[in-house]
Amino acid sequence: MSESAGPGVSGTGISGTGVPGGPGPDSADVLIIGAGIIGLSIAWRAAQRGMAVLVVDPAPGSGATQAAAGMLTPIAEAAYAEKELFRLGSASLAQYPAFAAELTELTGEPTGFRHDGTLQVAYDSSDLAVLDEMYALQESFGMPATRLTARECRTAEPMLDPAVRGGLLAANDGSVDPRLLTRALLAAVEAAGGVLARQHAAELQVIGGHAAGARLADGTQVLARWVVLAAGWQSGTLAGLPADATPPVRPVKGQILRLRPTPATLAAGLPAGLLARTVRGIVRGSSVYLVPRLSGELVIGATQEELGPDIRVTAGGVWELLRDARTLVPGITELELVEAVAGLRPGTPDNAPVLGPSQLPGLVLATGHFRSGVLLAPVTAGIVTDYLESGRLPDAALPFLPERFARADGNGRTWK
Numbered sequence: 001m002s003e004s005a006g007p008g009v010s011g012t013g014i015s016g017t018g019v020p021g022g023p024g025p026d027s028a029d030v031l032i033i034g035a036g037i038i039g040l041s042i043a044w045r046a047a048q049r050g051m052a053v054l055v056v057d058p059a060p061g062s063g064a065t066q067a068a069a070g071m072l073t074p075i076a077e078a079a080y081a082e083k084e085l086f087r088l089g090s091a092s093l094a095q096y097p098a099f100a101a102e103l104t105e106l107t108g109e110p111t112g113f114r115h116d117g118t119l120q121v122a123y124d125s126s127d128l129a130v131l132d133e134m135y136a137l138q139e140s141f142g143m144p145a146t147r148l149t150a151r152e153c154r155t156a157e158p159m160l161d162p163a164v165r166g167g168l169l170a171a172n173d174g175s176v177d178p179r180l181l182t183r184a185l186l187a188a189v190e191a192a193g194g195v196l197a198r199q200h201a202a203e204l205q206v207i208g209g210h211a212a213g214a215r216l217a218d219g220t221q222v223l224a225r226w227v228v229l230a231a232g233w234q235s236g237t238l239a240g241l242p243a244d245a246t247p248p249v250r251p252v253k254g255q256i257l258r259l260r261p262t263p264a265t266l267a268a269g270l271p272a273g274l275l276a277r278t279v280r281g282i283v284r285g286s287s288v289y290l291v292p293r294l295s296g297e298l299v300i301g302a303t304q305e306e307l308g309p310d311i312r313v314t315a316g317g318v319w320e321l322l323r324d325a326r327t328l329v330p331g332i333t334e335l336e337l338v339e340a341v342a343g344l345r346p347g348t349p350d351n352a353p354v355l356g357p358s359q360l361p362g363l364v365l366a367t368g369h370f371r372s373g374v375l376l377a378p379v380t381a382g383i384v385t386d387y388l389e390s391g392r393l394p395d396a397a398l399p400f401l402p403e404r405f406a407r408a409d410g411n412g413r414t415w416k
Helices: 035-047 081-107 125-140 152-158 178-191 232-237 261-269 315-328 330-334 376-390 397-401 402-406
Strands: 025-035 053-056 118-123 148-150 166-170 195-197 199-205 209-214 221-229 251-260 278-285 286-292 298-301 338-347 354-357 363-367
Touching: 035 178, 035 195, 035 363, 035 376, 053 221, 081 178, 081 376, 081 397, 118 152, 118 221, 118 402, 125 166, 148 199, 166 232, 178 195, 199 221, 209 278, 221 376, 232 251, 232 363, 251 315, 251 363, 261 330, 261 397, 286 315, 298 315, 330 338, 354 376, 354 397, 354 402, 363 376, 363 402, 376 397
Parallel strands: 025 053, 025 221, 053 195, 118 278, 221 363
Antiparallel strands: 118 166, 148 166, 199 209, 209 221, 251 298, 251 338, 278 286, 286 298, 354 363
């Protein structure tokens, strides 16, 4: 989608009818700052409901989305999530088949959606004990995976190393290709009448104590009834944000690798991507995941590093990922390494998203999704769009309201 898409767009301006009564800023019902999968999903749903939507981002899909593996795994991730987040992720996963199918039907663009489960495996006896703890937690959530013996794991995934000790199969999990999904969402936003401005939002505009739009990098003033902040880890850096409306997000670095088959591996009869489903492994206490694509690509990730806004790919990160992935699936050494990339996830103090109205009237937050941005896109889009339309939030969103970070701790300090 280009800046020239949609009615009323000039060569350098933004779609909008301006302020009634004379020349002035462009306008929209909803201004969305950030065009990752979260921002684009909200834009699509809002535009479908007849709202005039403007999305502002200089490089759509180039942030955390670009480096995401696309796992849809609320069950497999349950060991690392609060129960409310698990429920939210499960609700979003249930929406994904229809969400992906509708996108492809409307745009003709694939999303890479697969609904073939996740196999969690343990390499040694200590790793198997960790897997047993995961099973107990999943069982307490009412969604246990199926226990598999070592032999059953290798039957399910013949390319696994014979040393694998056992596993858990979460048959309802899935995956999607975030880059394909981004292209489909961009096309869907355009088809629904939304407009994209490929530039930075320089400053939030506040008029009379109300979020009223933004000043863009080229000086354009955009007025909007609602401003949705969905800029990932940078959501807290927007100029003009009042302190009490600033989401406590931080960048958390993750490195991933992309591999693909070679003519030699295909000639040898190895399956494209080597795996039939996502494999998450514990290897001598370290975690690694391998996500096959329908194209034959295999994605390996991901490190988790608290290094600030650093997106350098490191030799150590690449080595660790290849070491652990090769331990589980020795055949990866025959694949071509085509990309190593680092991205920045938006983390929060409790590793859960920030959803809903902020302390500043007119400003709605949709950020802080950490490791679950792709998974939570459908449910987040529904929650935010419903709020924009009706002013009401579903019960499922209540644990994730921004106001939870304004509570004081036992020593009288504010958690921000």
